[in-house]
């Protein structure tokens with residue numbers, strides 16, 4: 001019997017197998033991944049310093065133990081080059097692998113912004129545990145770190161590094177922190193608490209050049225300013241890994257297009273996690289992955305189950321000023337309303353029917369996220 005083959009050993013790949021095993025211990029499953037297959041919590045990459053962990057300390061379960069616990073065939077350090085839908089097989093660096101059904105959970109690549117200068121290629125991104133190991137090796141006791149990008153991940157790294165005693169500069173062309181998810185009044189709440197830790201904010205500009213300097217790197221910004229840094233970290237966003245799916249002729253848009261059953265344009269192929277686009281949205285966060293994994297596991301076990309997403313606020317790991325945000329689409333019709341503002345803000349997004357469809361809670365209000373989520377409720381997707 002040909003196995004269900006899962007591509008990728010991140011949260012999405014492992015979660016769908018774990019959920020499937022709760023229903024079926026026997027169905028053959030193989031997991032193919034190009035990394036070590038060790039299981040770790042990716043969100044901890046941006047607060048590991050505060051947790052006192054290095055890369056090795058972030059591993060929760062070794063690959064071999066995962067394979068044993070889940071009763072799967074695990075192929076690590078194995079890159080998938082192509083999906084042959086006609087023969088239902090994969091071309092990999094470990095040879096051909098046949099599948100009965102295929103689950104694509106290949107994640108996303110960090111976006112790289114073109115930068116000039118003789119040290120442009122030293123700019124780091126941290127998107128997996130191997131990146132993190134490299135980052136920590138280079139970080140050492142470097143006094144100053146420049147972060148390209150003041151979004152969610154950039155702000156989390158800024159808080160973690162500044163709290164550990166590094167001087168941090170955050171450079172972002174946008175107008176305030178996490179501007180893609182939060183309205184101005186909420187985003188600006190982060191400015192003073194992180195500045196008090198030592199974060200130097202540079203909004204409305206970007207890094208044009210990174211050149212070698214006596215004590216590390218010299219950054220030249222688009223507005224002409226110059227900065228020195230011992231290390232440059234890029235956190236400007238992610239791009240879903242769609243190439244394999246696209247080359248196999250599957251429908252793709254920003255991500256691999258799937259329906260409410262996580263099924264792609266090929267009935268035998270599913271996708272979830274950072275690589276997938278559900279109902280027109282890529283949701284690169286833990287909670288959507290967990291809901292998708294539970295629904296998909298049921299479908300794979302024979303009980304067709306569409307995913308239903310509850311309100312899933314994102315918790316931003318900035319202990320200097322905690323944030324929980326349920327964002328709304330850029331073109332959402334409605335308006336942000338300020339409900340409270342004492343040492344933080346509580347804001348609600350009211351849609352055209354005056355229903356709460358988003359919120360942002362900062363500082364002390366962040367603790368109200370579960371209560372607020374209940375007010376927003378669940379969202380069934382078109383099947």
Ligand SMILES: Cc1cc2nc3c(=O)[nH]c(=O)nc-3n(C[C@H](O)[C@H](O)[C@H](O)COP(=O)(O)OP(=O)(O)OC[C@H]3O[C@@H](n4cnc5c(N)ncnc54)[C@H](O)[C@@H]3O)c2cc1C
Pocket residue numbers: 007008009010011012013032033034035042043044045046078079080081105106107108126127128153241272273274275283284285286287289314315316317
């Ligand atoms: C620093 C950081 C902090 C975060 N913090 C939060 C948070 O606080 N809350 C939250 O909700 N979300 C957070 N996220 C997002 C969340 O961690 C991700 O949405 C989630 O981990 C993605 O899981 P995934 O399995 O889809 O992808 P990944 O974990 O990227 O897994 C992809 C897998 O595919 C494999 N792969 C890729 N290409 C190939 C190939 N060609 N052949 C074989 N294998 C391949 C990779 O090796 C990997 O195993 C954070 C992300 C980052 C980077």
